[in-house]
Amino acid sequence: MKQSMIYALDFDGVICDSAVETAITGWKAAGRLWPDMTEDRLSERLIDRFRRVRPAIETGYEAILAMRLIDREDDDRAVLTGFERNKQKLLDELSVDVDFLKKLFGETRDNWIAADFSGWIGVNPLFPSVADKLKQLNEQTTWYVVTTKQERFVSQILNANEIELPGGNIFGLERNRSKADTLIEILEGHPNQQIYFVEDRLPALLIVMTNSKLQSLKLQLADWGYNTAQDRQEAMQKGIELLCIEDFLKAK
16 A cells, blocks of 8 residues: 555544533532532533633643633633643642642543443534545544543543544554654654645644754644644744645645
8 A cells, every 4th residue: 555644633622623622621520629610510601611721731631720720710802821830839738739630630531431422422523524534544544633532531532433543543642652652653664755744733733843853843733632823833934734624625
């Protein structure tokens, strides 16, 4: 099989529009830490606000902290721009570490899946026509998922959409390694082919951009994902291609 290009795709914000599910899981988990965050208080308005704040989040567990900040603060811009600073304040307030929150977030998701798998899948839709694109890629080339999401959740969502991808092609949170290190491994496995890294978070692309071992990668910022107008402008200024979903879908 002739392979013209290899894709390394982020998952949330590139393949899956998971903002609603992440917001709900974040709120449910936060309720275990802050009893005033009861499930009956979670509203469409709060979920919509989370979508606006979502570009600040790198890893799912941070949704727990984001939902707490949204609940405390009426200004979405303040939550978005102050997230890194306020995230640490909340960790200090709770006297817990990141590993604790990762475990709590994963367990909260697992409990939801066990109780209502179809409901959970329903709030994890793939972006329009992306499922067909991934099935096409399976016939044409090799592709990978490079994500900070736990691998079992990626597999469950892909399987529910009848998309086959070997577990060895999914690099998730359990690997405890940076996306740059994962991309180096993928690059070493395909030394003579062009690799496209499609990501919706500008900070992730900027880190890869500075790695001397990854200069041959083609970096693309998915403009349909969780990024801001400022992110998209900065990406173009830095020489990162701004990719629209139509161009992604029709790329050969």
